[in-house]
Amino acid sequence: MAAFLGLAVQPALANPRLVVDVNTLKVYEQQDIFQKWYPASLTKLMTAYTTFRALKAGKLTLQSQVVMSKHAAAEPPSKMFFKPGQAMTLDSALKMMLIKSANDIAVAIAETVGGSEPAFVEMMNAEAQRLGMSSSHFVNPNGLPEPGQYTTARDLAVLTISIKREFPEFAPYFSYEGFTTGKKNFPNYNMLIGRFDGADGMKTGFICASGFNQVSSATRGGRSVVSVVLGADSLGGRADESARLLQMALTDGGMNKPTLSQIAPYGETRDVVADISQAICSKDAAKIRSEGRDEAGRQKLLSPFIHEINRPLNLVYAGLIPGTEGVEEKPGAKTAAAGARSNIPIPVPKPGY
16 A cells, blocks of 8 residues: 655655646756756657657558567567567557567567667657757667666656647557556556546656656646656655656646746756666665565555555557467566556566666
8 A cells, every 4th residue: 555644755866857837838846957867768758759750650550560570579678578570569569668668669669660770769869859859869769778878857858748749649658557468467667647636648767877767747627747757766756756746836826937948058967977876776775665665565655646546457458469479478577467456566677667
């Protein structure tokens, strides 16, 4: 059961955070938004944006086949463990990538859209440049650790706002509570979906160097806001801080707030990509995170703005195309159950999550 203390949760680490109105671009709170940071699986937001652009241009459809290559299947977890030759629709692939944060699926989508992973990465960087993401660079489509991959909270807000403005028809991909293959159920790693009033996106990510990252969005009364939290110390920490930012912006009148474009770059270290591995993946940090779970091993959330889901999760279907199934998953691979229990699921942190 989530723990509710009735107190606003303060960030545990002084790391980048931002909350901005999608329509007015007014910034309600910001800190270190120009500091370069490892995006981890927030990279998949750019993978999705680049794919949506290809869909809108008519280069492929949601029913186009995404075939798992040997190269894609070799990506480390988080993944679906599909085998080379197995295929799914692009619709199913997008659900797997954005809900489960599957690294193998992200590469398979890149190969389908761009012809090859390197060609797709070039597309990603071209889109980032066109959007004005001036402090971002991508080297892969899933966010796994590689030199030269970085972004900022400001650039992630620009990307997320662009997704929401340009592609409202694809908004459901970010708000599903989970999906089922028919054999396995997978909950959304974003703990706000279904648990924070109005939450409708977007993506989470984790590697040791970045800490626990989260881009979130919520809409109430016709107002939509986007928050970015980078470098949180735990799953619960990033969810709590995201909820705080969203709630504050949705209930603030917005008087005398600057717009995103009015904030000039700042920060002496902003051009050096931060690496907080020692703080995040030390034995002491792991012990603290383990203490952030209840007696049943479930994540304790401190935010008064996050509530439990006291019902089965609403799942959508995402699976392999009939005739290509084969063996779906690596024997013994861990998956988080959904639907059968109403508590917040606790996946084991893996790069790309």
